[in-house]
Amino acid sequence: MIKESIYHRPKNNFAYAYDEKTLHIRLQTKRNDMEQVTLIHGDPYDWSENKWQVHKKDMYLQASDELFDYWLVEISPPYRRLRYGFELTNEEEKIVYTETGFYNVAPSDVKLYFCFPFLNSIDVFQAPEWVKNTVWYQIFPERFANGNTENDPEGTLEWGSVDPSYDNHFGGDFEGVMEHLDYLEDIGITGIYFTPIFKAYSNHKYDTIDYMEIDPQFGDKETFKELIKKCHERGIRVMLDAVFNHSGYYFPQFQDVLKNGKSSQYKDWFHIREFPVQTEPRPNFDSFAFTPHMPKLNTENPEVKQYLLDVTSYWIEEFDIDGWRLDVANEVDHQFWRDFRKKVKTIKSDVYILGEIWHDSMPWLQGDQFDAVMNYPFTLAALDYLATGTITANEFKNQMTKVLCSYPENVNEVAFNLLGSHDTARVLTLCNEDSRKAKLLYVLQFSFKGTPCVYYGDEIGMTGGDDPGCRKCMIWDKSKQDLQLKSFIKKLIHFRKTEAAFGSRGKFRFMESGIETNHLVYSKSYENEVVYVAINPSEKPITVSIPDVYGTYAKNVWTNETITPIKNSIKIELGANDFFIIKAY
Ligand code: ARE
Ligand code: CA
Incomplete structure (x- = not known):
């Protein structure tokens, strides 16, 4: 047994409250080192005849990356307190691991065990429920649609006549967005994330002049109010960009x-x-x-803090916005975000707080600061695997396993999964304009754990390199839109809403990552069904087998074909650059 690889630490991604009754306990061990891991646990005050009363519960192998296995167990301690350790078994030995180290037999002294002191409801990480069902759409307002030429800034160029540069303007505004709400509703969008809209100097508006004013090039407060009202009437939430760093x-x-x-x-x-x-x-x-x-x-200066918190409240109270995306969130002090959260949630308890952090974000996701972060580790790994082909299916699986296991499950359920933004080259461009690759990426994005966000124009096949190339004017001429790609994405959005396991509640599990074939198979399960997704980005057709298929019936949800499992397994031919989504129930 490789003891050096065994790791656990309470009160983070290794031991946390999943909900008000349930704890999740995770353990990391060297890959393939253990045959069985069992949780030894009890209430610290549950004694009988001078003996601490312990129980056992097997853990299951949740996932594996290149180096480690991750074991998980769900447990609901009746008195919400827990002391625990792990019994580890392989063919060589059986040992017990607790906070104080390794033992040959489970120690009887409760003091030696790991401690989850008490599951206090108020400390449970809880993102707003609605976020799980949301399909986001990111709008860079200066480039989405120009609905009123009267508010155009000086020197505004003809819509889409040239490529974007660091400082040119095309006149996009709120009226433009309002004119296209039908378009967004038709695709199935239920949340809009606007990059900054407050008065600022540049075309991207990240250099605020007045946090209490709308930039006149986008419209006025009345128009913005109307926009929010119209969005809400259609069941679309609105998130603004807070540039407080x-x-x-x-x-x-x-x-x-x-x-x-x-x-x-x-x-x-x-x-x-x-x-x-x-x-x-x-x-x-x-x-x-x-x-x-x-x-x-x-932001440590109380005056500045008060000013920014007033800004925060103002846009929620007066305009009823539903979310704040926090720019450069990781460079602002944690104390500020803790107060920010309190303020936001007292005004409107289900406002979504999304931090822009490209790196490991556990310190911000403990329940006292953010509800989610922009999942750029997913973006980068997905693009490397399916767009540029710089990593294999197996490396993708390893990287994402690491990411998924570094957060609690309730955090993963609301991760903000994007394939690109105003800060990155567009998906299709990274795919070398091969829309078959882009489609595989959308399948992955929409079936992955978390909530998806589409960057404006990606759905109709717009192209563009790094900032500012990725900020071209939205193409509204239907003859220049990739309508096939659009209906493809629309169909995926539809599945997210109609197939429960496909959505963010589904329990995600990697099943296969082909070493030679480079294909990926994973499943998502929820209540009485399991969805199996397979992706084959190679130029060769392959055969994918799914053993131990769940339930009795199976159906390809994309083609609506019925599939009959033979001896509990399914074998399917999968073409080059193709995918399948099969539901078993
Ligand atoms: C412009 C040019 C750049 C040029 C820069 C130089 O476009 O090419 O290098 O000027 O001054 C906004 C504008 C940008 C503008 C920038 C500066 O949108 O167009 O750039 O202001 O004026 C890091 C941060 C992350 C940040 C990204 C860009 O951690 O917070 O860099 N993202 C936000 C917004 C941006 C915005 C700003 C911050 C500033 O989303 O749009 O830029 O308000 C790695 C690193 C990350 C890094 C990431 C991307 O993963 O680890 O930390 O993110 O790469 O570079
Ligand atoms: Ca305009």
């Missing part, structure tokens, strides 16, 4: 510091390292990525 250069408070230096009343609103303030060659104040256009806000 930094302001813009033309934020009046920063301008005051530029003007009055040390004597400015706002000098502590930022992180100025020395006076006079200078921007060249590098700013002598903290900013986003060294750009002088985005001075970092001092």
